[in-house]
Amino acid sequence: MNAAAANDEAAFRAEVAGWMRAHLAGRFAKLRHRGGPGDEDFEPALRKEWERELARGGWTGLGWPKAYGGRGLSLERQVIFHEEYARAGGPGRMGHIGETLLGPTLIAYGSEAQKRRFLPRILDGSEYWAQGYSEPNAGSDLANVQTRCRLDEARGEWIVDGQKVWTSLAHESDWIFVLARCEPGSKGSKGLAFLLVPLKQPGVSIRPIRQLTGSCEFNEVFFDGARTAADHIVGRPGEGWAIAMALLGFERGISTLGQQMHFGHELELVVAQARASGAADDPAIRQRLAQSWIGLRVMRYNALRMLADAEDGRLRPEALIYKYYWSNWHRALGELAIDVLGEEGRLVHQDEARRRLQQVFFFSRADTIYAGTNEIQLNLIAERALGLPREPRG
């Protein structure tokens, strides 16, 4: 990297940091370090206002092309943004599903009309999205979705019937993208459609599911004659699986890079607690602290390798290990955090430091379940990266 580019990047970093300092203040100050995984029900209304604050500052759609209202920034700059955002304690992003999953999918596969209709409202923080993939009988085996949809030609609308489950933030969302079966009797990944469905309508009911943590981040979503416009389908009927998989490809995107700052902050909290509680004198705890620090470095370098790969536009097979690595690292950090708390760990704490550690401990159990369970990740690595024989499929 030449000196001019390095200067530019440093200036950009300073700009992000400065903006965050100035704006994550006043009424937004209480959002610092809040709303992350396991803490999504913290002040959702204020966090949506924060999304609009970000939008006014020009901090949404950083990687989106300019033609669609994005800023077309390089990967390096996006990483810098995510790092500084996390360093400043930026709250968990309410607009994450729209901005990092659906938006890029629409940009790649949506019609012009869909782009004009949906993208601006993702960018300005006025509409929020939920992901309607999993069903009671379609989890790891996602292709087994049974939710049905049919086109009512007369009214020019899709009619949707069925049930989704584990739908994060559906109760705070305006829209949901739904993977549904449009060809009756079809099986597996064939005959599916990818629909955009408004949540606020009589045909949709949402029932929160209480999580292990006691809070309600995910929901059951029931579709009973729910309707959406005929042209709110991405791709053609029958192409739903391809679109759904492409969307998951964006999940491994660069926002996971900022995640490390966040993880780094959590490790600092664990270290501080270990010092305070005296756990830092225990040789076994010290070994685990060091192990955790090593893992943090590994994730940083994983990310830098991934960035280098992304230059030529395709991820190498090695990229398949990242989800498995970070989720298991995080789970181990959670166990370390709770062990550092010792006897205090079994009591519910409200003070920020200890509450956070318990949150890491409990919520990190979900990390190895959503976005592909550990076992599914290992299958993927074995089959796609190592070329071993595929699992039998029903």
Added chain:
Amino acid sequence: MKLALTEDQALIRATAERVLAEASTSAAVRRAMDSAAGYDTDLWRRIGAELGWCALALPEAQGGLGLSAFEQVLLLEQMGRRLACLPYFATVCLAGQLLAQAGRESARARWLPPIAAGQLRATASFEAPLAARRAGDGWQVSGRIAQVLDGASADTVFALARIEGEDALALFAVPADAPGLRRTALQTWDLTRRYAALVFEDVTLDAAARVDDPARLAEGLRRAQAYARLSLAAEQLGGAQACLELTLAYTQNRKQFGRAIASFQAVKHRCAEMMVKIEATRSMVYGAAAGAAAGAPTAVLACECDAAKALASETYFWCAGEALQLHGGVGFTWDYDPQLHFKRAHAGRHWLGAPERLREALAAHLLEPAP
């Protein structure tokens, strides 16, 4: 910082891969293990004289190519993968680095060019200092070093000593045939790496035998030690990769219950876990090397290299164990290669700092009260 290989770096790796695939086969490794010298003398001549591998990361001013720790790591990874039996590590990664980091100008000019050219087999030990007494202009050195890598075959031993009556260390170049130096080759389980016990009984050395620059010795030692750990980590990474490759080949070929054992999920998952650990280790090793290449300050370098060595040691040993297990009965035989890796992984784990010790050092650093 980006972790991408430049074209030149990719070429270095590809060349090493090609040369060693052909020259350091299982049969060749076993021949070297059985030989008196313990290494492949032809290959050693070739990498020194033709391929310039010894020169790679040594300073240009002393006959090196002036490339960075990153290129060095790429090469060592391939050596580890092929279990290359060579006096390379001791000569270049121990002695060469120690001189480059802590040597005085005249000593660097005297010793580095032959090392870079592959004309000298050297070794170094910097863990347990000997005792040095001033004798006129020169020195008398005494003491015992329990295990020195390639200690019996090296031409010159670079040994650290504490100066009697002074709170200072000194580094000496001791010729293998110095009167009073007794070298006893040790029997090792891992026959791909030889160690010797060295006893120094009033070894008399002249003033020029002292090779350190006293102003740089303490810091240089720490840097050299960090580089040595990184180098070993790179070898271990390559070894772990070889274990996965052996296992993939074997399990896809071996049939039980009418199917390849690689089609059983229990086997697939263990191969996948190996890959996860290996890629994590590769990230750590490459990241530490890139930091070193970019001139990381000593304290940072030490942490990064300790982390790399701790992780690589665990990964290699774990992968070697998995390779052995997933080979079944043949994994327990002398003739199949998992045992070679298993022994080398074990031996390396406890060399240059076991993971437990390195992690303890990292923890101490991490827990230091914030300034």
